[in-house]
Amino acid sequence: EDFFAWCAENRLFINELNGISTSEVVNHDILTLPSFSARINTLLTTSEGLSFHGHFDEMKTDSCYARYLAFTGISIPIFGDHFFNSTFDHVDTLEYEINNLKTNHLKSCFRISYSIFDKISFLLHRFFNLDTVQNDHNVDFKKVWFKPRSQQLKDIFQNSENEYFRALFFISHEIRQTDRKASDDEDLSYWFDPDTQRLFKIRNAMEHRAFKLVDNVCHRYTDNGSTEIEQHRKELSDTQKELENLLLSQHSSQRNDSEFENQIEKLRRRETNLQQDLVEKERMNSYSVVVGVEEFESLTMKLLTLAKDALVYLSLAIHHEELKKPKEGIAIPMQVPKK
Numbered sequence: 349e350d351f352f353a354w355c356a357e358n359r360l361f362i363n364e365l366n367g368i369s370t371s372e373v374v375n376h377d378i379l380t381l382p383s384f385s386a387r388i389n390t391l392l393t394t395s396e397g398l399s400f401h402g403h404f405d406e407m408k409t410d411s412c413y414a415r416y417l418a419f420t421g422i423s424i425p426i427f428g429d430h431f432f433n434s435t436f437d438h439v440d441t442l443e444y445e446i447n448n449l450k451t452n453h454l455k456s457c458f459r460i461s462y463s464i465f466d467k468i469s470f471l472l473h474r475f476f477n478l479d480t481v482q483n484d485h486n487v488d489f490k491k492v493w494f495k496p497r498s499q500q501l502k503d504i505f506q507n508s509e510n511e512y513f514r515a516l517f518f519i520s521h522e523i524r525q526t527d528r529k530a531s532d533d534e535d536l537s538y539w540f541d542p543d544t545q546r547l548f549k550i551r552n553a554m555e556h557r558a559f560k561l562v563d564n565v566c567h568r569y570t571d572n573g574s575t576e577i578e579q580h581r582k583e584l585s586d587t588q589k590e591l592e593n594l595l596l597s598q599h600s601s602q603r604n605d606s607e608f609e610n611q612i613e614k615l616r617r618r619e620t621n622l623q624q625d626l627v628e629k630e631r632m633n634s635y636s637v638v639v640g641v642e643e644f645e646s647l648t649m650k651l652l653t654l655a656k657d658a659l660v661y662l663s664l665a666i667h668h669e670e671l672k673k674p675k676e677g678i679a680i681p682m683q684v685p686k687k
Contacts, residue, residue, distance in 0.1 A: 351419050360415045360652065362408055362659050377408055379663040382670045383684060400475055401684050404663070407467050411656055414460040418652055421453030426563070426641055444566040446641055451561045454641075455554060458648045462551050464655040465489040465523050468516075468662055475666065476504055489520050512665035519658050524548035547651060550644070553637035564640025577629060584622040591615040 355361055356370040362377040381404045386397075395402075430449035438447065469489040473479060478492060486496075493505055500506075505513055522541045553559040594612055639647075 351416070354419055355415055358415075358649065358653070360411075360656050362411060362656060362663075364660055364664070377412065379660055380404060380408075380684075381663060382667050384670060385673050398684065400471065403467065403471055404659075407464055407471075407659055410460050410464055410467075411652075411659060414457045414464075414652055414655070417453045417457040417460070418648060421450050421457065422645060424448075424450035424453070426450060441560070443560060443638065444563040445560045446563055447561070451641060451644075454645060454648050455559075455561070458550070458644075458651060459554065461648070461651045461655040462523075462547075465520075465658065468658055471662070472516075476669075478502055478504070489523055493517055493520065510665055510668045512661045512668055515661040516658060516665060519654055519661070522547075522654060543647060543650065547647060549637055550639060550647065558636035560636050560638045561641050561644055562638055564642060567638070567640065577626070580622055580626055580629075584619065584626065587615055587619045587622060591619060 352372075352375045353370075356366060356372075356374055359366050359370075361374055362379045363374050364379065366374040381401050384400070426446060428448055428450060432449060432452075433447070466487075466489065469487050469492045470484070472492055473484070473487045474481075479486070479496075493501055495502055505517070508514075522544050524544055524547070550559065591612065594608075594615065598608055598612070
């Protein structure tokens with residue numbers, strides 16, 4: 349009962365009425381896909397004919413599970429221990445990292461919520477025949493709206509009166525699924541929401557690199573070496589200038605004695621060491637993405653809400669498109685089976 353009240357309060361039910369009400373009457377994920385009108389194809393099995401309905405049901409289940417993980421994770425104390433990862437000694441990286449059931453519930457919720465956008469783009473791609481099956485690997489929630497290698501909208505979206513398509517399109521500007529290339533200077537999604545790039549970096553680190561959740565109160569006071577980095581850079585700059593002046597002096601005076609050569613060699617070794625220190629610092633400092641637990645909790649709730657909104661708009665968009673189809677020919681109603 350507390351869980352359902354929390355879901356309603358946070359507008360997490362896949363129910364358009366939850367946007368205006370938090371009463372018990374909205375405690376149902378009622379939105380689904382309509383029955384479709386389609387040509388008769390005897391090659392299709394009943395299961396294949398229900399693929400879109402089954403896929404939407406899968407996404408609803410993912411959303412429901414993700415919000416349960418969020419509710420459970422938020423309810424757990426920040427320093428609570430659990431037996432699930434008590435089978436080994438944990439490395440203390442001296443960053444006040446928190447790696448317990450709370451943080452792992454939140455990370456799982458974040459992963460699931462982000463993956464919903466991949467699934468939505470795939471359903472749009474297949475349901476509306478936006479491209480060939482052979483181009484499934486190019487499906488992306490941000491790019492599914494546009495013609496290949498173009499910023500021009502696909503025909504079905506161009507001048508469409510389906511306002512739910514518009515809603516989905518604007519949500520796609522808050523979700524990035526691929527890294528930004530140098531040529532993407534016209535990528536306006538960088539200006540829609542400052543959290544867009546933050547969400548993408550977290551997801552990228554979570555899936556492909558190293559990601560840490562920390563106690564931000566303590567972590568903020570850990571020394572990140574910024575002062576020493578600046579000193580290194582200044583020393584490198586001074587060394588390079590000194591070396592340049594010494595080489596110019598050598599060239600003008602035509603000196604080649606051993607003492608002069610030793611000075612030059614010493615400066616070159618110092619320059620190399622300083623450069624190597626800075627390169628290694630950058631390599632290791634950028635190894636992990638570090639986020640405070642409180643901030644990550646807030647970002648996870650934001651992503652979870654966006655995923656729920658996207659599912660609502662997807663359902664309503666397909667309902668709208670089905671209502672536009674002409675009512676002609678013989679129609680055989682098919683009931684979508686329920687468990």
